[in-house]
Amino acid sequence: MRTSVVVMLGLMAVGCSRDAEKPPPPPKLFATEPSEPRRGATPDPTPVFTHLTVKARGAITELERTPEGWRLVSPVEAKADPYAVEALVQQLTSAKFKATVNASPSDADLKKYGLKSPAFTVTAKAYLPDANGEGAEDPSRQRTVTLAGGDENPFDGSVYVRREGEATVYAADGAVRYSLDKGPFELRAKEFLGPLDLASFQSIEVTAKDHAYVLTREADGKSWRMEKPEPTRANDSRLTDLLKAFAGHQALSFPQDTAATRKALGLDTPVVDARFVPASGEPIRVRLAQVTRDGAPVVHALREQGSRSTLAEVDSRALTTLDVGVQELKDRRVLSFPRDAVRRLEFFPGGKAAPVVVTRGEGNSEAWQVEGPGGGRALHFRVVKLLGRLEALKAAAFGEAKVKRWERYGISDASRGVVLRDADGRELARLWLGDAVPDTEDRLYARGSGPDLVEVSMGAVADLPTRAADLQEAPPEAADGGAPAP
Template sequence: MRPSAFVVLGLAAMGSWACSREEKPPAPPKLFATETAEPKLGAPAPAAPVFTHLTVKARGATTELERTPEGWRITSPVEAKADPYAVEAMVQQLTTAKFKSTVNAAPSDADLKKFGLTSPHFTVTARAYVPDVNGGGAEDPSRQRTVTLSGGEENPFDGSVYVRRDGDATVYAAEGVVRWSLDRGPFELRAKEFLGPLDAATLQSIEVTAKDHAYLLTRDADGKTWRMVKPEPTRANASRVADLLTAFAGQQALSFPEDTPAARKALGLDSPLVDARFVPVSGDPIRVRLSQATRDGTPVVHALREQGTRATLAEVDARALTTLDVGVPELKDRRVLAFPRDAVRRLEFHPGGKAAPVVVARGSSLDGGSDAWRIEGPDGGLARHFRVVKLLGSLESLKAAAFGEANVKRWERYGIGEASRSVVLRDADGRELTRLWLGNAVPEQDERLYARGSGPDLVEVSAGAVADWPTSTADLKDPPPGGPDGGAP
């Protein structure tokens, strides 16, 4: 072959390669394109759109959603909080997803029917704005963007879904996750935790009438502790109250039936098994009623939450009936002593009988005294600081192993009296903050002692928890150099 022939063939090949590059189809576009043209190479990426409104037609219903300062809310067919995870998944796909491929650029009516796009399985209309450099632009018409996506059949070969956009005749294929995120009905888009928030810090009282128990709790002025008013006045266990509220507010709806007076009566909500009232520090009280009815021979539980003019009816798990149905022992504060630790300036450990108490006191730097713990009796000296701090901490954390007789009239029956082993805590002015008496061993419970603390009830405490109380000043002092005998031969 002549050299000129090789040149001709080479030019032909190059021309074919160049044509193939020029004829390469463009990459499939984004589901939600905010720019009219692809950004130039090296140009900064366009700002992500901020979605403000979604209309989802799926599962035989139309759901309207709006972004609010408090988060996404459903405005139709009901007024309710939206499920943040479901909406976030939808917004994420609209923001980042691209079509997988172009299926048909000019589909016929027969093609659209084959792809399931004549009557789409789902349609999503999304409105958003492209923020400016300062994050604004929500009210700027030039920054508004709207797209409507329609989804059809699923491709059985790769799980993709056929999708079409308004204003674009092309049929595209999108990843299956797009369908999973966008094909959502009102129930899937609605928040299932509808009873909350029920935060102990925002409530001032809780009143519950349940199947087996009834009680009234009020929050103390300090905003942290709770007190039981009914059925008996006593300190309430603040951490247990918080746990109950968390568990109750976490109940999820299994369905949202239509709320009508007839439905409430048929479900037994006029005579509920649980009737709870939560009064916040500010705002309308929250009332929650729970009832049980039978459906197809199976018991089902429903909850009705009412606050102001808003009411929500939902089917819930049967465990919701027992979450708040707890008794006095579970609600009581198990701390044996209640006192402000920072106010303690004096501890008096009474060994019992006529023995002299072991007394330690702490001065105040404000009045010129030392802030160290010193022994005041039976003899003087500097106390081991960490030993006293440990004793104070053990008194503060001492818990009742069990509750005994309430409002005891004759404490001597349990070995508790003025001559009992005890400890007294006082403030800087000598006022008694609290006192703990120890009594006899609990019958058949030798590891426990009867005790009397800050409350009116008899309690049982672990003998080991109070075994290290000092019985002499030597228990609070550092040992002398060289050992207990001072190093003498």
């Protein structure tokens, strides 16, 4: 019995000895703990990174955190790629070394690991925020760590890493190398043309290969108008989509921007020349040109705003994004009117038939009423639906511009249609419906607020009322179920 106890105690002692000899777990890449841990101290908060210096791909990239996000400050000043920087910061924040490879490497060892001349180094500066999230200016809360990355271990894809000031060589996951081994191009935002927010501009002028146009903001401050090549209302939603697509073109590379480079790339005689004038601030000019390189077309874009300019290679599709014609830029709304101002609707059945008229009062009397013989209260939701239909009516296609003989299309004062008026009787908009469009199954010629002949869907105007009964509310029935109450 005594022998068994002695043996067990011996085994426990050996186990404790082995546990004491076990090395500590590998630390985080970005160590925030002080050299001598504070007794009873709580774990340090997550560091907030403020500055990064990445030496990789034969270049040194410096990045700073700003209230608007990360920006490159060297070798160029530009917006940083948020995804690339976020991945880098995430690795610094949470990644740990996989294992300790060599605690006391020789020069020969460092050369073997690729750390004599590292493939990349990252110097990261951060601060540990206090309970209020502050502390950026407190020296006691600031931390700086420099990591050097070497060769890849072909066995498991890990990378050899060492921290400045330490001899130990660690192994880190391959994701660490992927996120930290980045050059200026990888760390720089590729979207350089935008944002191009239509709401911020007062005018847009584009000269492209096949089309040229000038657009200006209307006096209401919301809608847009085409001035050239044809004065007409512009399609606001289409403009928004065009600018979004144009701003979305990404840089494939960033050549050095010099006068000689611009000339060699053909930017002195661009294929596309666009100018965006904001309500405040300096205009934005974007030029695109195409050259042939090794038998293939290559397109470059130059964005200029004040003293700032960016030159980039872009996909060839950028040349055609803004090269659109009048038909695409026109507002496809058939009628343009302020809906809240409509107080009278006159529906013309066509021919010599009298119009069906509904009116709406002001103030507390906003119910729609049917005018004329046998008038009375109108079906409110029916009238509201018709107004919505008229407001949303879109041209399926455009026909002849500035028509001189509308009768050729069945459009005259005797045509079926509708007139919208305000409280003073002023005409806000008018719709004329004409003949069926030849060789189509469901289209009519029409005339609306614009100068053009348009084609509209028959289904979109099929429920326009032709008699008062189409809009009249049914009279209340007598209490005994007999004749209607007088």
